[in-house]
Amino acid sequence: MLEITGLCAGVDGKEILRGIDLSVGPGEVHAIMGPNGSGKSTLAGVLAGRPEFDVTSGAIQYQGQDLLEMEPEDRAREGVFLAFQYPVEIPGVNNAYLLKAALNEVRKHRGEQELDAMDFMTLVKKQLGVLQMNADLLNRPVNDGFSGGEKKRNEILQMAVLEPKLAILDETDSGLDIDALKIVSNGVNTLRSPERSTIIVTHYQRLLNYIVPDVVHVLLGGRIVKSGGKDLALELEAKGYSWISGAAAEVRV
Amino acid sequence: MSTAIDRIEQLANQDYKYGFVTDVEADTIPKGLSEDVVRLISAKKEEPEWLLDWRLTAYRLWTSMTEPTWPNVEYDPIDYQAISYYSAPKQKPTLESMDEVDPEIRATFEKLGIPLEEQKMLAGVAVDAVFDSVSVATTFRDKLADLGIIFCSFSEAVREHPELVRKYVGTVVPYSDNFFAALNSAVFSDGSFAYIPKGVKCPMELSTYFRINAASTGQFERTLIVADEGASVSYLEGCTAPMRDENQLHAAVVELVALDDATIKYSTVQNWYPGDKDGKGGIYNFVTKRGTAAGRNSKITWTQVETGSAITWKYPGCILQGDNSVGEFYSVAVTNNRQQADTGTKMVHIGRNTRSTIISKGISAGHGQNTYRGLVRIGKGATDARNYSQCDSLLIGDRCGAHTFPYLEVRNTSSQVEHEASTSKIGEDQIFYCRQRGLSTEDAVNMIVSGFCKEVFRELPMEFAVEAQKLLGVSLEGSVG
Ligand SMILES: Nc1ncnc2c1ncn2[C@@H]1O[C@H](COP(=O)(O)OP(=O)(O)O)[C@@H](O)[C@H]1O
Ligand SMILES: [Mg+2]
Secondary structure, three states, X not given: OEEEEEEEEEEOOEEEEEEEEEEEOOOOEEEEEXXXXXXXXXXXXXXXXXXXXXXXXXXXXXXXXXXXXXXXXXXXXXXXXXXXXXXXXEEEEEHHHHHHHHHHHXXXXXXXXXXXXXXXXXXXXXXXXXXXOOHHHOOOEEOOOOOHHHHHHHHHHHHHHHOOOEEEEEOOOOOOOHHHXXXXXXXXXXXXXXXXXXXXXXXXXXXXXXXXXXXXXXXXOOEEEEXXXXXXXXHHXXXXXXXXXXXXXXXXX | OOOHHHHHHHOOOOOXXXXXXXXXXXXXXXXXXXXXXXXXXXXXXXOOHHHHHHHHHHHHHHHOXXXXXXXXXXXXXXXXXXXXXXXXXXXXXXXOOHHHOOHHHHHHHHHOOXXXXXXXXXXXXXXXXXXXXXXXXXXOHHHHHHOOOEEXXXXXXXXXXXXXXXXXXXXXXXXXXXXXXXXXXXXXXXXXXXXXXXXXXXXXXXXXXXXXXXXXXXXXXXEEEEEOOOOXXXXXXXXXXXXXXXXXXXXXXXXXXXXXXXXXXXEXXXXXXXXXXXXXXXXXXXXXXXXXXXXXXXXXXXEEEEOOOOEEEEOOEEEEOOOOOEEEEEEEEEEOOOOEEEEEEEXXXXXXXXXXXXXXXXXXXXOOEEEEEEEEEEOOOOOOOEEEEEEEEEEOOOOOEEEEEEXXXXXXXOOEEEEEEEEEEOOHHXXXXXXXXXXXXXXXXXXXXXXXXXXXXXXXXXXXXXXXXXXXXXXXXXXXX
């Protein structure tokens, strides 16, 4: 599904990612943990094609294609979805309207018929039911005036409607209360299937009680310094990142 | 590193698709302006003595006036002697039927999407087509005449309905109003005239389509619309011009009069040639538009989508004279590349309990400069008057500018005036967010711009709204930055 090799990337000449190797198979859920500033969002941004990041070396294969050669919108249409750490406000643009346009771009790309407003609403209502969310966000401008929790819920709604093949959730759990956390986890778990992969970027082990990952990676200083099973997250919670930094220093020696 | 906004800028500068020239034999008078030229224009139109006198008075006044310098626009001085003030396609002076319109001209309007043949027309729109200085065709006149509605060219109105023209012309925009209004009054060649009689609701949209074709000519049309007591009408105006390297002057006057309980809705989609991306060529659109809501409970609504012209200088206003009268101004003005716009409105509250609403949306891209200038004046007698103004600016890129000059004069303490303003920018973040959801950069920009303009678009008649939205997309393509 996704094969990252030797990825180095930065911004304005500043190196942030210093050689990432990561392989995500179909149906797998990977968690990426690490302290603030370790490069988690940069990795997510590079995968989505955020223009300010420059990839200086390395390669990314996605479903057998060279992901780095693809425009951001083509990546999205091919099933790459990024739930933003900071979802962007777009005043004046109706939330449901953007979502419909997005869905129809994906459908067009897949050679499927575009949905009209009626069919679209039927689909959205169905997904809202699955997510146990109400429709209140749909008729507001995109993320404009949304609370932190509402923004994250909206990202999950978009994900559920667009049904991506590779979902990247960048700290979708940060700042959520326990109910919202359940909604978000429920969304990810519902979407879980043998063809879909998920990368969950998080700070906290808490989310991983609800979404059980196949693999946990620790990102530190732009490198993956440790990978392991779901227990690694618990260990991190107990011992903190300094435990790893020490270990990583040893590895490097 | 190429950013989304750079990319849109790089997209090929979309050609102005109305920029073609029609090859038609024209009767164009030599360049220059003098009393003799004014007499010549009047003679060509076989005008009555009173109108010639009116023109001459306007001309003499104009020679003593100076061009306004207060607008926030820059351009080289205009040489008024280098312009031809009259150009008409050669054809029979009066047409027996639509079939007699010069096929070249007819083809031009077809190309612009304005079919003149009635059977092919969108149901519900009557068109007056003005080609250079003269009106070449007016459709659906018979059907309108059955209701007593007069819809014809201004020249024809002077011939057939002189009493109506004489009664109203210059009452809303006197020739002394400003430099360009005086010039227009002296040399106007044609335009549209509409009169809706008492109690009649005009059953179709009335529309005038202006086309400048000839080189080195100015277009000075004059439009007069009168809605008698209880009448209502919706009027649309569209305009285009060929691409030419020199600037061409368009100085029009539009006057609206609404009597008791009458309603006039005037919508414009202005798409004159804006010049090339370096600012060469393009129309100078210096226009005076005003309506008098003269009667009780009368209402005048201006809606404009200004995407064209090198320079726009235009303040459609309302004189709210009748008690309970209502004035509205909804505007979208786009400036891209080197375009400059100084536009807004004047709401003059005279009657009691008068209300006005101003919604202005300015979009600047490229090196475009966009100025909103609006006056709200509440007179002494305007008890309980209300005004609400909202002026929003949207910037695309960081080389463009937006400026807002709201003027307020309140002479009655019972009035309520509210003003809101905002400036926002289309951010790289917003575009990337949309692209991450699968939209192209262009679609993302269009979506954000349409969202920004929707309060204005929903005031436009249906087909026009669709047209305006498309036009906006084209205007911003290849520039957004
Ligand atoms: N656009 C940017 N410009 C400059 N520095 C950046 C930018 N984005 C990220 N960085 C820097 O890169 C490092 C990693 O940031 P980020 O990937 O956001 O970390 P994380 O998501 O793990 O908290 C930080 O030091 C951050 O300041
Ligand atoms: Mg982050």
